[in-house]
Amino acid sequence: MTSLNDTLRSALEHALGLDGVMAGDAIGSKYxxxxxGKAPCRxxxxxxxxxxxxxxxxxxxCHEVSQPVVIQGGLTGLAGGATPRLGEYALTLERxxxxxxxxxDSATMTVCAGTTLSAIQDAAAQxxxxxxxxxxxxxxxxxxxxLATNAGGNRVIRYGMARDLVLGLEAVLADGTxxxxxxxxxxxxxxxxxxxxxxxxxxxxxxITRAVLRLHAAPKERLTALVALASFAHLVQLLRRAxxxxxxSLGSFEVMWSNYYEFAAARVLSGPRQFEAQHPFYVVMEIESLSPAADRDKLETWLAAALDEGALADVIIGASLADSARxxxxxxAAGELIPSISNPVSYDISLPxxxxQEYLMQVQRRAAPLVNxxxxxxxxxIGDGNLHLVAGLEDSARAEELDEIIYSALAGAGSVSAEHGIGTLKRAYLKYTRTPMEIALMRQIKTTLDPCNILNPGRVL
Ligand SMILES: Cc1cc2nc3c(=O)[nH]c(=O)nc-3n(C[C@H](O)[C@H](O)[C@H](O)COP(=O)(O)OP(=O)(O)OC[C@H]3O[C@@H](n4cnc5c(N)ncnc54)[C@H](O)[C@@H]3O)c2cc1C
Incomplete structure (x- = not known):
């Protein structure tokens, strides 16, 4: 007798070819x-x-037999959304x-969904x-x-989120439309x-299967400065002035509190310290320049004046591409360092x-008994109101207590996910950012487009 699973598998093999369907040990651990790395499941x-x-x-x-399917891109997501759950099929866009x-002339690019971001950046540059x-x-x-996560990143202050860089899209609904x-x-x-x-x-x-992306003029050079600051007030003032x-042309304004900077610098920099003294805050500023000589002069003069006035504690200006990379x-280094922390937890929140400052003081105080x-x-x-918080738990069983501290303090003020999405990991905390009416409307849209709840079930809602 043929089971329902065997019938579905044969139909899928017929549709996608034998190499289009994998099962058992043939499915590598990356899927x-x-x-x-949380709750892996084949x-x-x-x-x-x-x-x-x-x-x-x-x-x-899959829709005909209500078979749940999780969608997989590059599996770099930080919300658990692409991790399979028991009994789910995974559909990868890798081919x-x-x-x-x-x-x-129109500054657009049409791409297939499984293309890596770096391949798209390279093609645009060419x-x-x-x-x-x-x-x-x-x-x-x-x-x-x-696009599925509406990713942000380092240049949102200038170009907006992924959403702002899309003109057109092709998507397949749960029933195959x-x-x-x-x-x-x-x-x-x-x-x-x-x-x-x-x-x-x-x-x-x-x-999402294809998209039309919006391209922009390429800067002739990215001018980079690393600035040290004495206080949060100096930091906010520098952002306003920049x-x-x-x-x-202000392309990036990335802030590191001294505890992150000292932790990361000690692990990834070789040679002497970047600044002799320790400072409470550091900012990587990037200016996208179409006239590098003039803009470099302007940046140097502006930073020198700010230093003289005491608006900055110290500054290093990159003189070359290698300098900027340093x-x-x-x-x-954040992505590569987090796994080196024992029982790591990371958060991606936003608020005005x-x-x-008040939020962080409250979080640091309430989190102290739980973290190492x-x-x-x-x-x-910071220009996008987006902070990343990273910690190591003393006891991994107390992760939800820390989640509650971090997320509940945002209620009515900010977002429990600035750019990484909700996935499975933040589903319980959506209520701190969205009203019951908003969540009900989201459910209605989900039910209309995916009545059998087969696409990424249990993610977001
Ligand atoms: C080192 C590092 C740095 C990062 N920095 C940032 C950052 O600065 N800003 C930021 O926003 N994120 C960042 N991320 C998170 C991550 O890279 C992004 O969320 C990225 O957009 C996920 O893309 P992916 O192809 O890996 O998606 P996946 O992880 O495979 O999937 C993410 C979610 O999208 C769904 N999905 C994937 N492809 C499709 C599709 N074609 N159609 C429909 N749904 C789909 C999945 O089901 C899942 O729910 C970082 C991650 C790492 C590891």
């Missing part, structure tokens, strides 16, 4: 868990479509890759333009994952903006700048 089957039609065919078959077209979305996982994360909304123009006010339903919905409403002075090194000697390390994209 068992995302970057969090998917019951791994589906590897090569085309939008393949995705549609596979979902139609749906490639850049289909670049239109230099065309003399840039795709400005940038994050530490660029070599592994996929554009489909970036292909929704092609591959708009290529900036101005298009014709009814509901359907692409934004899928962007940021973390694979719960559809599988915005006023450099306007849209100035970014400590900030960029004016509320940050490192305390709560802090860094982030």
């Amino acid at each position: 068992h868990v995302d970057w969090t 998917p019951a089957l791994l589906l590897r479509p090569r085309s939008t039609e393949g995705v549609a065919h596979a979902l139609r078959l 749906l890759t490639g850049i289909e077209a670049i239109d230099v 065309a003399g333009l840039q795709f400005p979305l940038d994050l530490g996982a660029r070599g592994s994360c996929t554009i489909g994952g970036n 292909i929704v092609s909304s591959m708009n290529t123009v900036i101005k298009n006010n014709t009814g509901y903006d359907l692409k934004n339903l899928f962007i940021g919905s973390e694979g719960t409403l559809g599988v 915005r006023a002075e450099f306007g849209a 100035l970014w090194r400590v900030r960029d 700048i004016g509320m940050m 000697d490192l305390g709560v390390l802090i860094f982030g994209h």
